[in-house]
Amino acid sequence: MSKKVKIVTIGGGSSYTPELMEGFIKRKDQLNIGEIWFVDIEEGKEKLAIVGAMAKRMVEAAGLDWVIHLTLDRQLALKDADYVTTQFRVGLLDARIRDERIPLSYGMIGQETNGAGGIFKAFRTVRVILEIIEDMKVLCPNAWLINFTNPSGMITEAAIKYGKWNKTVGLCNVPLNNMNTENTIVGLPEFDTTLFHKFAGLNHMHYHRVWNKEGIELTDFFIEELYKPENKGKYEGMKNIRNMPFNYDQIKDLGLLPCSYHRYYYITGDMLETETEEFKEHKTRAETVKQTEAELFELYKDPALNYKPEQLTKRGGTHYSDAACEVIVSIQNDKRPVMVVSTLNNGALADLPYDCIVEVSSIITSHGPVPLNWGKFEPSARGTLQIQKAMEECTIEAAITGNYGKALQAFTLNPLITSGKVAKELLDEMLVANKAYLPQFAAAIEKLEAEGVRYTHF
Secondary structure, X not given: OOOOEEEEEEOXXXXXXXXXXXXXXXXXXXXXXXXXXXXXXXXXXXXXXXXXXHHHHHHHHOOOOOEEEEEOOHHHHHOOOOEEEEOOOOOHHHHXXXXXXXXXXXXXXOOOOOHHHHHHHHHHHHXXXXXXXXXXXXXXXXXXXXXXXXXXXXXXHHHHHXXXXXXXXXXXXXXXXXHHHHHHHOOOOOOOOOOEEEEEEEOOEEEEEEEOOOOOEOHHXXXXXXXXXXXXXXXXXXXXXXXXXXXXXXXXXXXXXXXXXXXXXHOHHHHHHXXXXXXXXXXXXXXXHHHHHHHHHHHHOOOOXXXXXXXXXXXXXXXXXXXXXXXXXXXXXXXXXXXXXXXXXXXXXXXXXXXXEEEEEEEEEOOEEEEOOOEOOOHHHHHHHHHHHHHHHHHHHHHHHOOHHHHHHHHHHOOOOOXXXXXXXXXXXXXXXXXXXXXXXXXXXXXXXXXXXXXXXX
């Protein structure tokens, strides 16, 4: 029998934890787990206790001998870990609500990982992932870091480029959702590998192509099925993104299948219009998620509940465990499947820096992801990706250094932020609103407050 594996999940009090546990239990014959540690912070103590008790019930119901530990002591948990998974949210859901509502109050897209909200989520999170890595260097120097914390691409890039933790893999469930939708269209079951999907781009901004077993490309076929006007609403989109119709002629000319998040960039006005209505009614995605989470934790309290409830699919992370757990199993057993992950480009995408992080179809080996070569993009996709990558690079640097000018550069580059005076006003208010989570910006925030900047929108 192979050595028992120790897994640590940081952000263990998340509502996603039952999804993660389900994924590990489904793979119990492929992964010899000895212990799983769930770690959280003081503010998450109650949720950790609730979801931790449920995780123990799930293990017991599966007839497994895994030991589940719950702790607020990250360093205690990390000692000798083999895999560290991250699913934390700095500032909790109230920070996400601010990320969405403040930009909308300025007439701009408010979204968790895109626009100003995505930049500030990175500002809060990059510092913490680097602190975790410093602990790992001492306590579990051979562990793999499997990151699901958003914005996943930027957090993964910070971990590898600045934290020097090369054993990092970034994950997202969106590509799996794309593949399952396309399988459904041609009558195949979920996770069937009859079709060959090839993805390339950035996290929440990838493109893909599809072939069948006979080597015939089906990309144009799926563009027609998914985006021609008469099929509007025929296929359900992601739970957390309004399924607004793309401009069909644009996608047809693109010749690639877009990501659901491209709606924020390709039909910005349409998305903003719907978000503005939700903003007025206090029904932004973040506010809806907070209500859904409260309902989930009431369910999780049930001592008879020992399985993932169907209601969790409303939270937006469907198939998270199928990404995270399958990567771990594949590394552990050198399975070598093709999966879509955030990893070092290494030349796979010719239009982006060699040493940057991209989201790309990769072979998952015992030594990590090996990205499949994509080559060059046409200008329509290339321009979008290059601007977004430059914005990501400025965001990460600002998040590490607390450089106000670099933060303003990130805001200026971001296509969802109106440049000029209003961008600066938005940046300033969001810095003050996030003061508790941005010690690296302390000097800039102190100066802004002295100038009279206040957090006034919620």
